[in-house]
Amino acid sequence: MAMPKDYLHKYLAFNKQMRIITLFSTHCVNEYCKNILTTPVSMAAMGRLISATVMLGSMLKGNESVMVSIDGGGPIGIIRAEANSKGDVRAFASNPNVSVPLNERNILNVGGIVGNNGYLQVRKQLNMKEPFIGTCELVSGEIAEDLSYYFATSEQTPTIVALGVLANENGTCKQSGGFIIQLLPNASKEAYDFLDDLLKNLKSVSNLISNAQSSDKLIDMLNVDYELLFEYPICYKCNCSLEKTKILLTQLTNEELLEDINKNQGLDVTCNFCQHTYHLNNDDLREVLEIKKQNKYQVK
Ligand SMILES: [Zn+2]
Missing domain, CATH: 3.55.30.10 (Hsp33 domain)
Structure with missing residues (x-):
């Protein structure tokens, strides 16, 4: 229906x-x-x-x-x-x-x-x-x-x-x-x-x-x-996504991201709006570092 x-x-x-x-x-x-x-x-x-x-x-x-x-x-x-x-x-x-x-x-x-x-x-x-x-x-x-x-x-x-x-x-x-x-x-x-x-x-x-x-x-x-x-x-309708979550995480420092990568447990991030939880594995976290390096997004 x-x-x-x-x-x-x-x-x-x-x-x-x-x-x-x-x-x-x-x-x-x-x-x-x-x-x-x-x-x-x-x-x-x-x-x-x-x-x-x-x-x-x-x-x-x-x-x-x-x-x-x-x-x-x-x-x-x-x-x-x-x-x-x-x-x-x-x-x-x-x-x-x-x-x-x-x-x-x-x-x-x-x-x-x-x-x-x-x-x-x-x-x-x-x-x-x-x-x-x-x-x-x-x-x-x-x-x-x-x-x-x-x-x-x-x-x-x-x-x-x-x-x-x-x-x-x-x-x-x-x-x-x-x-x-x-x-x-x-x-x-x-x-x-x-x-x-x-x-x-x-x-x-x-x-x-x-x-x-x-x-x-x-x-x-x-x-x-x-x-x-x-x-x-x-x-x-919530428009959150794994890609957008990665961009949000560029607000973390490189040290914080590397610490998470070393722990090798991934990182869970829950959307404030719809409560959906995204699990980011080490590959995802490395991609966040890469996005930061390229400085593609300026998050305000
Ligand atoms: Zn959401």
Whole structure:
């Protein structure tokens, strides 16, 4: 049986004065949960981050990619997701197996595990040599608010980011999704007002996502004229490989590599994102030395 798919939709709306991206990501988030020991609240945090990063990816083209990292000083540690323009996404958290009580409104306290004492960083690998890096301080650690703040400060684009995740009791994902509304440079005062009003009336994104169930319904609920630009399926997918692991290991010193070769036991390296373990034998480790010698890759 084919895996059920999640979709991203992109629209031009409000008389071509805004761009709207809608996303449902439930299957993707459950794919993330498969290999990782999560809790309902850490799944919610990672679900929001996954949704946000896939939507940022849809603003790219070709082989470009984007990575969103959040380090808020909370118990989950650093959280990070990467996506490309084709809808592939992967994510990881330093400590996914953490929990805190529900917040005062009786909902999963994402800000409580992410923390709000730190920064959010967006790193875009565009079709240029140097990546674009934008950073802002965290507002709440609730992720959607932080990303809206990032767009306002780092990219000077008025933006609403709305992210919602509902958890099952066993920590898997019941429903996940979100939307991004961004004003285009030609936006009128009416478009700004529309955005303000929407923000005021946006009570529970999780309930909105849950009630909508589909992109058509979600965009209808926003009550705005629109035309569809494109849609594509999204997929939780790790792009790690033995070759890429070798390149990562060029960060070790020659002495460290030679020591491992002398031990003759090989080296096990586990991917942070998908938990796959690569075993590198002595031939592989010698190849790492060779790559270093040729200085083919500058790992930053
Ligand atoms: Zn991997």
